[in-house]
Amino acid sequence: MxxxxxxxxxxxxxxxxxxxxxxxxxxxxxxxxxxxxxxxxxxxxxxxxxxxxxxxxxxxDARGLLSACAAAGLARLADTMDGYLSLAPAGDATARLRAVGQAYIDFALTNRALFQLMFRRDRLDPQDAALRAAGQRVGDALRDSIDALLAERRLPAAERGQRILLAWSLVHGYVTLVLEQQTGELFGLAADAADSGAAASAMGAELLRLLIDGLARPVAAPGSA
The missing domain is CATH 1.10.10 (Arc Repressor Mutant, subunit A)
Structure with a gap:
């Protein structure tokens, strides 16, 4: 019984x-x-x-439940970012931006279906208050980290938007390629490998190093060598 x-x-x-x-x-x-x-x-x-x-x-309806699920996922992503940031030195803008990026990558790698849902606007209600609030938290973490880097390196505030978009495009594009199993043959990040998650996370860390090195530099003037 x-x-x-x-x-x-x-x-x-x-x-x-x-x-x-x-x-x-x-x-x-x-x-x-x-x-x-x-x-x-x-x-x-x-x-x-x-x-x-x-x-x-x-x-x-289904859109309402999926929106609530996506909001919960975004909140967990924001919490993950907060956790990684807590381990980064408070005065090191480079380390803090790297922490935000690594949190994004690691969350996506361990929450594939939820991560993919979070960006399916066709299945979500973009006006859902919880969804918007959680998305704001995630966006603020990236924006604040870029702002700190701009201030630390005395880079033009006018380039803020482009640098934010570049950083987001790299980390989101990278994990999307991994999750869609497009990185196995060329880069050794096969989804069925025993250490696939750790390998993809480590590769993400290397890409962040290259990205942030570029983000921390002034943009060369057009036509300069």
Whole structure:
């Protein structure tokens, strides 16, 4: 006979907040196991052990639940950045920018499905307040790190936007190539290798070193040698 702990909670036994979190957790598990294309509210409800109407009651539709899931992912990414920054010297702008970039890379490598969802605007509600707030936290970490580097190296503030875009493009483009298994044959970062995560993280660190070396330099004048 099944014990009480083996029986999934029902909608009636969940606290309101706990049900919301349970549905978000079920959504993340479903994304990780089957991908975004297989995502349904009904399957999330089944996995959470609640009625099929529960997700719609809390999130409205699939877009609402996916937005909540993406918001939770962005918040965790921001927390990861904070953790890496706590280990970087407070007065070293280069080290702090490297910490932000490495956190981004390592989070993506260990949370593939969630990371990919976080940038699928076609499946999310861009006006969702939690999603916007979590995205702001992530963006602020990068912006603050670039601002500190500009100040430390006395670089033009007018180049801020381009340098932010360059930094984001490199780290996001790199992890996307790795997650889409485009880096195996040429760079030895095969997804099925036993140490694939560690190798991809280490390669990311090397790319960040090259990137930040460039970001810390003044832009050469057009036509200069």
């Amino acid at each position: 099944a014990s009480r702990r083996d029986i999934p909670p029902t909608a009636d036994t969940y606290h309101h907040g706990a049900l919301r979190e349970a549905l978000i957790a079920a959504a993340e598990t479903l994304l990780r196991e089957q991908g975004l294309e297989a995502f349904t509210l009904r399957e999330c409800a089944r996995r959470a052990g609640v009625s099929h109407a529960a997700p719609a009651h809390h999130f409205g």
